[in-house]
Amino acid sequence: MILRNGLGFSQWRVRVVGRRPPSGHKSSSLRLILKKKLLYPVVAGVAALSLVGGTAAVVALDTNEVTLSVDGAAESVSTREDTVGALLAERGITVGEHDVVLPGAEAELADGLEIVVDYARPLTLTLDGEERVIWTTGKTVEEALAALKLGDADSKVSASRSAAIGREGMTLEVVTAKDVSLVIAGENKSVRIAGTVGDALAAAGVTLDDDDVVTPAASELLAPGMEIKVVSVETKESAKEVEIPFEKKSVESEDLDKGKKKVTTKGVVGLKKETYSEIFHDGQLVETKLLNSQVVKEPVDEVTTVGTREKKKPAPAPAAPTEADDSAGNENLTPATGNSCKASYYWDPQPTANGERFNPNALTAAHKSLPFNSRVKVTNPSNGKSVVVRINDRGPYVAGRCLDLSRAAMAAIGGTSAGVITVNWEVIG
Missing domain, CATH: 3.10.20.30 (Beta-grasp domain)
Structure with a gap:
């Protein structure tokens, strides 16, 4: 029951307790239930409580x-x-x-x-690059991470784990640790770390050169099970000498009979120095680039002279003089003047440039440019002997020589034993 006193006291809450049961009785009779009982005297308006069946009424306030x-x-x-x-x-x-x-x-x-x-705090959490807002009752970063099951000590956290989180909340970035594998020079190495590919390489003690290749890129965020390949790149320079082949050319000449060919300039190979850049991946050559090519020696083209001159019928060969006859027949010749050069002689019985068949016993000679059948006086200045020869061939093609005499002509001036002699010569017809 609820009673109010007559003096205006505050409302009291009371419970009426029934008659006390006999000793040992375990019934659920009404009783006063109080954690703490504050008993108040009954004021004048309520002098006494009626007793019913031996039960006492007590006024009490519950706290x-x-x-x-x-x-x-x-x-x-x-x-x-x-x-x-x-x-x-x-x-x-x-x-x-x-x-x-x-x-x-x-x-x-x-x-x-x-x-x-x-109290819950708003936590603006960026987890592995993905942002979300989470409410947490954790009062520190460590408590919040533990509640979110992100307490891995290998993870990266943007704030101190012991930092307090105020009622206004905070912004936090967490990068979780990942198990990744590194492949370096063909060998595998496992690493557990949070962050980027570059962080994993640093944790593994890998130092990169500027030209080394890393896949994926060093700035890429790690992912579980990621395989990171590192290729060591080395660049070297090498040099080698390379031959330059000569070219072959043909020129036409009226000084040579049609159908005849003669190599007038022998071909010579050239030489160049080439410098290469060689790129190695993990010690294996994968690319070669030419950096520079320098000519050390120019090649010399091979020139072949092709005759265009129409062949003429050969003149009848004069009777072959003996060496004694040639000497005797030319004793009264005056010495030649005007030109001086080296003269050689030949005796091979082969066709001459003007179409004759060469006669080593005839008084003939070869010259590179004098018209065929020109008559030339030749003098050996060492003994004063002279001979008159007819030009019927071309040559000689040796530097310093201007005449290639027949054997008979060389014998006439006493030069066969020497082979090559200095002569004076002049055209006389």
Whole structure:
């Protein structure tokens, strides 16, 4: 029953306790249930309570002693409220939809009850590059990570793990650790680390040169099971000498009979120095580039003279003179003047440039440019002997020589034993 005193006292809450049962009786008779009992005298308006069946009425006021912890700050509270929610309202504590109250707001209060209120904080979390907002009751970064099962010590966290999270929340970036494998020079190595490919390489003690190749790129974020390949790139220079082939050319000449060919300039190979850049991947040559080519010696083209002159019928060969006859027949010749050069002689019986068949016993000679059948006086200045020869062939093609005499002509001036002699010569017809 609820009683009010006649003097305007506050409302009291009381429970009426029935008659005390006999000793040892275990019935659920009405009794006064109080955690703490404050007994008040009955005021004059209510001098006595009626006794029914031996039961006494007592006026009492109910209070509960509880422990209230708000965001980790605990205090003992004495309250007459019935529920957790009513107590929080009494204390002016407002909770939001993300806050945690244990036990719940509808729970009845009892003496000694522990009530916990944890305020939720908004955590703007970027996890492995993906941003989201999470509400957490963790008061430190470490508590929040543990609640989210992100407490791996190998993960990277943008703030100190012991940093406090205020009611206003915070922004946090977490990069979780990944198990990845490195392939370096064909060998595998496992690494567990958070961050980028570059972080994994640094953790493995890999130092890269500027030209080394890393796949994926060093700036790429790690992913579970990622395989990172490192290719060591080395560049070397090498040089070698290479022959330059000569070209072959043909020129036409009226100084040579049609159908005849003669190599007038012998071909000579040239030489060049080539410098190469050689690129090696993990010690294996994968690419060669030509950097420079320098000619050391130019090639000399081979020139073949092709005759275009129409052949003439050969003149009848004169009687072959003997060496004695030639000497005797030319004793009265005056020495030749005007030109001086080296003269050689030949005796091979082969066709001459003017179409005759060469006669080594005739007084003939070869000259590179004098018209055929020109008559030339030739003098050996060492003995004064002279001979007159007829030009019927071309040559000689040896530097410093201008005449190639027949054997008979060379014998006439006494030069066969020497082979090559200095002569004076002049054209006389």
